[in-house]
Structure formats: structure tokens, C-alpha cells
Amino acid sequence: MENSFRLDNKVALVTGASRGIGRSISQVLAEAGAQVIMVSRKEGLLKELEREIASKGGKAFPKAADVASEEEMGFVFKWVEEEFGKLHLLVNNAGISPHYRLFHQTDEKDWDEMLAVNLRGVFHNCYLAFPLLKAAGDSSIVNVSSIGGIIGLPKVAVYTATKGALTTFTKALATEWAPFGIRVNALCPGFIETDMTSGIAGNQRLKEETLYRIPMKRFGRPEEVAYATLFMASPAASYMTGHCMVIDGGWTAW
Numbered sequence: 001m002e003n004s005f006r007l008d009n010k011v012a013l014v015t016g017a018s019r020g021i022g023r024s025i026s027q028v029l030a031e032a033g034a035q036v037i038m039v040s041r042k043e044g045l046l047k048e049l050e051r052e053i054a055s056k057g058g059k060a061f062p063k064a065a066d067v068a069s070e071e072e073m074g075f076v077f078k079w080v081e082e083e084f085g086k087l088h089l090l091v092n093n094a095g096i097s098p099h100y101r102l103f104h105q106t107d108e109k110d111w112d113e114m115l116a117v118n119l120r121g122v123f124h125n126c127y128l129a130f131p132l133l134k135a136a137g138d139s140s141i142v143n144v145s146s147i148g149g150i151i152g153l154p155k156v157a158v159y160t161a162t163k164g165a166l167t168t169f170t171k172a173l174a175t176e177w178a179p180f181g182i183r184v185n186a187l188c189p190g191f192i193e194t195d196m197t198s199g200i201a202g203n204q205r206l207k208e209e210t211l212y213r214i215p216m217k218r219f220g221r222p223e224e225v226a227y228a229t230l231f232m233a234s235p236a237a238s239y240m241t242g243h244c245m246v247i248d249g250g251w252t253a254w
């Protein structure tokens with residue numbers, strides 16, 4: 001029973017690991033025994049996290065790279081191949097939502113910027129990870145989507161377009177890669193307190209408007225997404241693929 005939630009000696013790669021949800025996912029996976037390759041653009045924060053994980057007996061490897069760059073991610077996956085020869089878990093968590101404004105106030109630059117990180121980055125990573133996930137035999141991908149990937153959210157239309165695509169991409173890939181022993185799932189968090197949402201959490205009116213939608217009357221914490229990631233990646237979820245798990249305090253329940 002307790003081993004069903006362990007990832008001892010498994011190799012995991014987490015994007016967007018320096019802050020927020022990805023930081024928490026990296027900590028929880030390392031605690032569960034995984035060797036965690038942590039990717040984001042800010043090397044200093046990754047090294048700090050590496051030290052923190054090591055102080056608790058875990059193993060983590062910081063790799064500074066931009067997920068929007070196929071070249072930079074190519075170097076990361078090459079390193080994984082040389083170092084481990086396989087990958088058991090890919091967590092596509094890096095994402096951006098830089099604007100909170102009406103669709104007609106956005107422009108093509110916003111569209112290109114968000115697609116490059118939230119979608120094209122995932123595309124590269126899945127493509128590059130495929131031989132390594134296949135080599136591991138019993139492996140999985142967890143894509144961090146959003147409730148914006150299943151319902152419409154005002155003032156983040158372009159962001160929701162990327163997350164909606166990510167949710168259906170997850171399901172399509174699950175059907176294609178099941179024969180290779182690769183499960184592909186997604187998480188759809190609601191409002192989680194991180195740098196990404198600090199603009200809303202720090203504005204009393206927007207905070208109240210948002211809390212009105214949430215039956216649990218509080219925002220989520222990064223570790224509440226991280227534990228769901230661990231479940232999806234662990235042997236406990238061995239028959240789960242093509243699933244999008246909602247973690248939103250009840251936001252989408254009504």
C-alpha cells in the first residue's frame with residue numbers, strides 16, 4: 001500500500017520548477033524518492049531549491065532553459081539521455097498568464113507569447129521526451145492545464161485557449177502512447193496562490209469576486225496540486241490515462 005505512492009529512483013523532469021506550483025511539485029516528487037530534473041529560466045532559484053531538497057536527503061538537478069526554445073530543451077533532454085538513458089515522468093508545468101484584460105484589448109503578440117510557452121513548449125518536451133519515456137517502459141506525463149482548459153474564464157481568453165488545447169492534447173496523446181506504456185494525464189487547478197495570481201489575490205475587489213466562485217471560500221495552495229501530481233505519476237494511478245483532474249475548491253462544481 002505505502003509503496004503505491006513512492007517513486008523511488010524514478011527519473012522525473014519538472015518544468016517551471018523555480019517557483020509556485022512547479023517548485024512544490026519538485027519538492028513532493030523528491031520526497032517520494034524521485035530524482036528530479038528541475039527546469040526553468042532562473043538558475044539561481046533552481047540551485048537554491050536543489051540545496052533545500054538535498055538537505056532533506058533528496059536528489060535534484062537544476063537545468064536552466066526556456067521551454068519555448070527547442071534548442072535549449074534539446075540540450076536538457078540530451079543531458080537526461082546521457083545521464084539516465086530514460087525518463088519515468090515528465091511534468092509540463094511551466095506556463096504564463098501575463099495579462100488580465102478583455103480579449104479585444106489583447107493583440108497577436110500576446111497570442112504568440114502565450115502559445116510559445118504554454119503550448120509549443122509542451123509540444124517540444126513531449127516530442128523530445130518520447131524515446132526516453134518509451135525506454136523507461138512504465139512512464140507518464142502530467143500536463144498542468146487549468147480550469148481555464150475546461151470552462152471559459154473572462155479576461156484570460158488567450159490563456160484559456162492554450163489550456164483548452166492542452167487538455168484535449170493530453171487526451172489525444174494518451175490514446176496514442178498507451179501501447180508504449182506511457183500514461184498521459186492533466187491537472188486542472190483552480191485559483192492557486194502563486195506569483196501568477198498575486199495580482200488578483202492582492203486586490204480586494206478581485207479577490208472577493210474570485211472567492212465568490214469558490215465554495216470552499218479559500219484559494220488553493222501549491223502543495224495541493226503537487227500531491228495530485230504525485231498520485232497521477234505513482235503506481236497508485238496505474239490504470240489512469242487521458243484524465244484531467246480538477247483541483248479547484250469546487251469552482252467548476254456549479
Ligand SMILES: NC(=O)c1ccc[n+]([C@@H]2O[C@H](COP(=O)([O-])OP(=O)(O)OC[C@H]3O[C@@H](n4cnc5c(N)ncnc54)[C@H](OP(=O)(O)O)[C@@H]3O)[C@@H](O)[C@H]2O)c1
Binds near residue numbers: 094095146
Ligand atoms: N496559479 C494558479 O492559480 C494556476 C491555476 C491553474 C493553472 N496554473 C498553471 O500552473 C502552472 C504553474 O503556474 P504557477 O501559478 O506556479 O506560476 P508562477 O508562480 O508564475 O511560476 C511559473 C513557473 O514557470 C516558469 N516559466 C515561465 N516561463 C518559462 C519559460 N519560458 N521557460 C521555462 N520556465 C518558465 C517560471 O520560472 P522562471 O521564471 O524561472 O523561468 C516559474 O517557475 C502554469 O502552467 C499555470 O498556467 C496555475
